[in-house]
Each structure stands twice: as structure tokens, then as C-alpha cells.
Amino acid sequence: MSTQNQNGYMLLYRSDEWYEALSHEELQKVINQNKAWIDRLTAQGKARPGHALERKGAIVSGKNGRVLFDGPFAESKEAIGGYLLLDVETLEEAIAIAQSSPSLAYGTSVEVRPLAEECPLDVRARELAREEQLVHA
Amino acid sequence: MSTQNQNQNGYMLLFRGTDLRKGLSPEELQKVTDNWMNWFKRLTEEGKAVAGNPLEREGKIVAGKDRVVSDGPFAESKEAVGGYFLLDVATMDEAVAIARECPGLPYGIRVEVRPVAGECPIAADIRAEAQFAQV
Numbered sequence: 001m002s003t004q005n006q007n008g009y010m011l012l013y014r015s016d017e018w019y020e021a022l023s024h025e026e027l028q029k030v031i032n033q034n035k036a037w038i039d040r041l042t043a044q045g046k047a048r049p050g051h052a053l054e055r056k057g058a059i060v061s062g063k064n065g066r067v068l069f070d071g072p073f074a075e076s077k078e079a080i081g082g083y084l085l086l087d088v089e090t091l092e093e094a095i096a097i098a099q100s101s102p103s104l105a106y107g108t109s110v111e112v113r114p115l116a117e118e119c120p121l122d123v124r125a126r127e128l129a130r131e132e133q134l135v136h137a
Numbered sequence: 138m139s140t141q142n143q144n145q146n147g148y149m150l151l152f153r154g155t156d157l158r159k160g161l162s163p164e165e166l167q168k169v170t171d172n173w174m175n176w177f178k179r180l181t182e183e184g185k186a187v188a189g190n191p192l193e194r195e196g197k198i199v200a201g202k203d204r205v206v207s208d209g210p211f212a213e214s215k216e217a218v219g220g221y222f223l224l225d226v227a228t229m230d231e232a233v234a235i236a237r238e239c240p241g242l243p244y245g246i247r248v249e250v251r252p253v254a255g256e257c258p259i260a261a262d263i264r265a266e267a268q269f270a271q272v
Contacts, residue, residue: 010192012218053149057251058233065237071249078216080151080251095197099204109200111209113218116191121157121170128163 007115008048009094011084013101015108016077017055022106033102038084041097050084081108085115144252147187148232150222151249152241156194156212157219161244172240177222185235189222219246223253 019027041047055074060067073079086094091114098110157169180186194217198209211217226232229252236248254261 005193007190009196010190010221051146051149052254054144054252054254057249058229058236059247059249060233060236060239061242061247063243065239065242067233067237073251080218080249082254083149083221091197095199095206098197098199099206101199104199104204105202107201109198111196111198111218113196113211114193116193116220119170119174119191119220120194121166121173121191124158125163125166125170128166132163 004090005114006089007117009086009088009091010111010113010115011050011086011094011098011101012080012111012113013082013084013103013108014078014111015081015103015106016079017074018103018106018108030102030106037100037102041084041086046086046088046093046097048085048087050082052082053080055079055081077107077109143227144229145227146253146255148224148226148229149249149251149253150224150232150236150239151218151251152220152239152246153216153218153249154241154244154246155215155217157241157244157246169240169244176238176240180222180224180235185224185226185231187223187225189220191220192218194219215245 019030022030038047038050042049053073057071057073058067058069059071086097088094088097091112094112098112101108101110104110158166161169177186177189194212196209196211198207199205200207209217224232224235226235229250232250236250239246239248242248
């Protein structure tokens with residue numbers, strides 16, 4: 001895997017509603033830790049504004065665009081609860097930041113994904129076109 | 138739908154599905170890509186899309202108290218996120234209507250439509266509880 005990437009990284013936070021089980025004090029502690037953490041990254045120019053996502057929404061699927069309003073956005077441990085965009089150049093640095101997330105201690109997991117400069121589909125379509133040209137050449 | 142579906146902070150579309158690059162002919166792939174880029178361009182011109190990016194089909198997952206790093210199933214999984222748009226629209230209805238235009242839908246892509254929270258919903262919960270306790 002190439003670890004350099006000029007386009008930055010996206011952190012996707014996945015978890016169920018773990019915070020429902022915490023006491024008021026514990027919760028306030030996590031919130032303060034999290035806020036201080038994000039403020040520091042932002043001040044260092046490493047994070048762009050991120051946001052939590054509401055625990056509701058819809059899923060659209062299929063040729064006819066069927067809409068399902070009750071997604072598993074609250075219960076599932078795989079549900080995405082928020083995101084952060086990082087302006088760092090290597091996967092290693094993005095991972096190190098992900099590892100410093102305060103909410104990891106409470107069972108969230110963090111997906112670290114490089115942002116693509118160009119749509120990967122487009123790149124692949126060009127590759128295929130080139131391969132076909134070679135075959136016909 | 139009622140006004141409770143209003144949201145000043147916009148909506149996020151998350152595109153989920155297996156890697157479209159497998160199983161499509163070069164022509165089909167080019168068509169989907171072109172349609173997708175034109176769709177994003179139009180939404181941007183209309184002021185409805187404010188950001189968007191494809192994600193590389195690679196990356197890592199960090200989890201647990203020990204902060205263990207592992208490889209993710211980003212290429213094979215039907216649940217994998219392949220990209221996102223941030224929409225500056227005010228209602229869930231409008232966000233869903235845009236999601237239904239996604240050129241990837243006929244090819245098995247699913248679009249998750251999520252309201253973006255203005256502040257951390259956990260912090261909002263706490264404040265609401267504190268207010269309730271004072272009453």
C-alpha cells in the first residue's frame with residue numbers, strides 16, 4: 001500500500017450508542033476530552049471540521065431507489081456516528097491520530113481511509129480501455 | 138413529512154457497496170463514472186453539494202482499548218463505504234430525493250442519508266438532561 005496521499009484521510013467513527021450507559025460525569029469527561037483533542041488537531045492544521053451524524057436517516061437502494069427510513073443507526077456497532085477529515089500526508093500519521101481518539105476506550109472503532117484524488121472508477125475505466133487497445137494493437 | 142425533518146446542518150450521503158470496478162465492462166464503467174461526475178457537478182453548481190470525495194479501497198481500522206490496527210474489508214464488503222457527499226439542503230425529503238438520483242443504484246450501490254449534527258448529539262443530550270433535572 002502506498003502510504004503517501006496528498007488528498008488527506010477520512011476517519012469514520014463506528015459504534016452503537018455506548019454513551020447511553022455512562023453516568024453524567026463520565027459522559028462530560030469524554031466530551032471534554034474529545035473537544036480538547038479535536039481543538040488541538042484543528043489548531044495544528046491537521047483536522048478540518050468534522051461532525052457527528054444524527055442517529056437517524058434513510059437508506060436508498062435498488063434500481064427504483066427504494067427508501068427505507070428505519071436504518072440500524074442506533075443499535076448496530078457498525079453504524080457510523082461521525083467523521084473527521086484529516087490534512088495529513090501519510091497513512092501512518094492518520095493511524096496515529098485515529099489511535100489517539102478518546103472514544104476508543106468506550107468501544108468505538110475508527111476506520112481510516114485515504115481520500116481519492118480522482119474517482120477510482122475512472123482510473124479503472126482508463127486502464128481497461130488501454131488494455132483493450134493493447135489487445136487490438 | 139413534517140418540520141422535524143428540517144436540519145440546518147445539512148446531510149451526508151454515504152455510498153456503500155462492493156467495488157463497482159469488478160464485473161462491469163469498460164463502457165459501462167465509463168458511463169457510470171461520467172454520470173456520477175456530472176451529477177456531482179450539477180449539484181455543486183446548484184449549491185446543493187458542498188463537498189464530496191471518493192475513498193480509496195484501502196485503509197485501516199483502529200479499535201479497542203489497546204488501539205489495535207487491522208486491515209479492513211474495503212474491497213469485498215457490501216457494507217464498505219466508497220465515497221461521500223455533503224449536502225447543503227434543509228430537509229430529509231430533499232436529501233433523499235437527491236440520493237435517489239445516484240447513478241450507482243442500478244449497480245448495487247446503496248446510499249445512506251444521514252442528518253449532520255450541529256453539535257455533538259451526546260453533548261446535546263447531556264444539556265437536555267441537565268435542564269430537565271433543574272425543572
